[in-house]
Amino acid sequence: MLNNTTLIQDKSTVIKKSIWKDIWKKKIYYIYLLPTFVLLIVFSYYPAFDAIRNSFFEWSAQGVRYYVGLGNFKSMVKDTILIASIKNLIILLIFGIIIGLSVPIIVAELIFNIRNEKLKFWYRWLIVVPIVVPGMVVLLLWQFIYDPNVGLLNGILKVIGLVSWQRTWLNDPDIALYCLIFIGFPWISGTNTLIILAGLNNIGRDIIDSSLIDGVTGFRRIWYIDLPLILGQIKVLLILGLIGGIQGFGPQLILTRGGPGYSTMVPGLHMYQQAFLYNRLGYACAIGLSMFIVILILTYINMRYLRSSIEYEAK
Amino acid sequence: MKRRVHDFWLHFIMIVLLFLTFFPFIEMINISFKTNAQFDIAPWTITLPLYPSNYLRAYKSISPYILNSIIVSGITLVGVLFLSAFSGYVFARFSFPGKEILYYLVISLLMIPGVLTLIPLFMLTKRLNLLNTRWALILPWTAGGQVFGIFLLRSFMASIPQELFDSAKIDGAGDFYTFWYIALPLCAPILGTLGIMNFVGTWNEYIWPLTVLSDVKLFTLPIGLLTFQSEYMVLRGPLFAGYVIASIPLLILFALASNLFIEGLTSGAIKA
Numbered sequence: 001m002l003n004n005t006t007l008i009q010d011k012s013t014v015i016k017k018s019i020w021k022d023i024w025k026k027k028i029y030y031i032y033l034l035p036t037f038v039l040l041i042v043f044s045y046y047p048a049f050d051a052i053r054n055s056f057f058e059w060s061a062q063g064v065r066y067y068v069g070l071g072n073f074k075s076m077v078k079d080t081i082l083i084a085s086i087k088n089l090i091i092l093l094i095f096g097i098i099i100g101l102s103v104p105i106i107v108a109e110l111i112f113n114i115r116n117e118k119l120k121f122w123y124r125w126l127i128v129v130p131i132v133v134p135g136m137v138v139l140l141l142w143q144f145i146y147d148p149n150v151g152l153l154n155g156i157l158k159v160i161g162l163v164s165w166q167r168t169w170l171n172d173p174d175i176a177l178y179c180l181i182f183i184g185f186p187w188i189s190g191t192n193t194l195i196i197l198a199g200l201n202n203i204g205r206d207i208i209d210s211s212l213i214d215g216v217t218g219f220r221r222i223w224y225i226d227l228p229l230i231l232g233q234i235k236v237l238l239i240l241g242l243i244g245g246i247q248g249f250g251p252q253l254i255l256t257r258g259g260p261g262y263s264t265m266v267p268g269l270h271m272y273q274q275a276f277l278y279n280r281l282g283y284a285c286a287i288g289l290s291m292f293i294v295i296l297i298l299t300y301i302n303m304r305y306l307r308s309s310i311e312y313e314a315k
Numbered sequence: 316m317k318r319r320v321h322d323f324w325l326h327f328i329m330i331v332l333l334f335l336t337f338f339p340f341i342e343m344i345n346i347s348f349k350t351n352a353q354f355d356i357a358p359w360t361i362t363l364p365l366y367p368s369n370y371l372r373a374y375k376s377i378s379p380y381i382l383n384s385i386i387v388s389g390i391t392l393v394g395v396l397f398l399s400a401f402s403g404y405v406f407a408r409f410s411f412p413g414k415e416i417l418y419y420l421v422i423s424l425l426m427i428p429g430v431l432t433l434i435p436l437f438m439l440t441k442r443l444n445l446l447n448t449r450w451a452l453i454l455p456w457t458a459g460g461q462v463f464g465i466f467l468l469r470s471f472m473a474s475i476p477q478e479l480f481d482s483a484k485i486d487g488a489g490d491f492y493t494f495w496y497i498a499l500p501l502c503a504p505i506l507g508t509l510g511i512m513n514f515v516g517t518w519n520e521y522i523w524p525l526t527v528l529s530d531v532k533l534f535t536l537p538i539g540l541l542t543f544q545s546e547y548m549v550l551r552g553p554l555f556a557g558y559v560i561a562s563i564p565l566l567i568l569f570a571l572a573s574n575l576f577i578e579g580l581t582s583g584a585i586k587a
Contacts, residue, residue, distance in 0.1 A: 019412055026411040032490070033417065036402040036461060043436065043458035044424050050435035061438070110329050114322060126333055128577055132565035133340060135519045136537035137558045140544055141339050152342065155358060186335045194577060247430040250522060254541070268430055275434045276526065284434050292431040299426075 059282035072286035085265040104192035128190035173263040199230035347555035373557035380539025388517040394457035399464025407472035451527040
């Protein structure tokens with residue numbers, strides 16, 4: 001009995017020793033990975049943990065910092081601007097997801113069903129070209145389109161005799177948010193369309209042929225055959241759309257600063273302003289952490305729910 | 316006959332959608348050739364004579380920003396490609412204790428959104444005295460960019476047959492030699508894809524540069540455009556010429572490597 005335990009202990013120390021020996025022998029590989037890990041620890045891991053820690057602190061850019069427990073999260077519940085921004089975000093997300101999924105599916109189906117191979121190629125090429133225009137130029141162009149005095153939109157309304165429809169667009173608190181949604185119309189995202197198109201091209205010729213024989217054509221084929229078979233691609237676009245949509249505040253930062261009033265405020269911009277305009281870094285970190293948690297939960301739900309429905313389709 | 320009618324409508328809808336997509340860009344080019352007087356009389360239609368001199372004027376203001384963007388995005392690109400390839404190579408081709416744990420420590424960062432780290436990263440940049448330097452962009456972008464790169468390159472490097480490495484080893488080649496002369500050339504296409512994706516990403520980024528840069532001399536193209544826009548607010552022609560010029564670098568890249576472009580844009584999502 002006694003012998004047995006010493007034997008096991010011996011064995012474990014031998015294993016331990018041999019692991020350290022192995023590590024020492026292969027130390028060169030850890031050295032190879034050092035540049036990657038130094039960068040990741042300093043610029044990725046440290047900021048992430050710092051964000052979580054500082055969510056529980058009052059923190060200013062001058063370095064003043066003290067512990068407030070859940071204080072920041074309690075202030076969030078009472079923050080009327082934040083609540084307004086969440087409402088705006090929900091509207092933006094609903095429209096963003098509908099647009100971000102439906103337009104690429106429609107355009108991909110159009111291209112997929114066109115039989116002229118040459119034109120098919122050109123259409124595919126043309127929907128990707130706009131990507132070369134920097135996002136900032138697109139934003140500034142739309143700022144110009146919405147310009148109340150010399151803008152394209154009011155100009156067109158004047159030409160077709162609808163002067164009464166003219167608005168100040170981005171300066172009108174009732175419609176500013178919808179003007180932001182309308183940016184990029186008709187919202188052909190080259191990337192998303194190509195992803196859906198790749199999914200459609202993966203559907204076997206035999207499935208399409210047999211559906212033709214069964215007389216399943218047009219919209220019925222799209223609904224009963226294409227969509228279930230590209231659910232994987234749709235799931236990817238949904239997750240990426242949600243992650244990007246929840247965090248995004250670029251157009252608001254450049255075009256409206258959340259205004260007029262708080263009509264276009266979103267949580268991301270609120271966080272940014274709390275940090276860099278009002279010097280409330282801890283509070284901003286708490287908002288950032290909450291958004292991170294929401295993103296994690298939504299991603300999880302999305303993956304679980306959509307996976308089970310794929311399995312259901314497979315039956 | 317019925318099929319032909321059917322196809323006609325597909326083309327028709329497609330062309331309308333493409334026209335609406337390109338219309339703002341067509342007007343951008345149209346206005347870029349106008350004087351203010353021409354814009355006031357006929358803002359949306361073509362007016363003669365055209366004034367290409369607008370481009371000369373805009374180029375003088377825009378070119379320093381383009382140069383800054385090329386420097387910052389270029390250095391980031393080289394760093395990301397090298398680290399992704401080399402670390403991907405180490406993770407794929409060697410075995411050492413804790414390898415999988417270290418690998419998961421890298422790719423779990425794919426889950427961390429920028430919104431979480433934005434503020435601490437700003438404070439860190441400030442404490443490291445990097446505010447208002449190019450490093451404030453290059454270092455975090457390289458750190459973040461390599462994560463997806465390592466993920467992509469590891470699986471690719473793992474698929475290279477071991478014999479290729481063995482024969483080089485017998486000839487006495489070291490790790491760096493086999494990396495540089497065997498692994499890297501085989502990965503060229505996927506590195507091209509990763510490179511385009513990374514370059515377009517940093518090229519378009521504006522929230523972070525706006526946060527850490529205050530010296531106009533360092534401004535990258537997107538935030539330089541904001542300065543440019545406020546300077547040329549009343550000079551429509553040169554303003555829009557500047558927008559056109561800002562779109563040209565990626566257009567050249569697209570013309571040279573449209574296949575890599577298309578793969579790069581989609582691979583990010585397909586792999587996710």
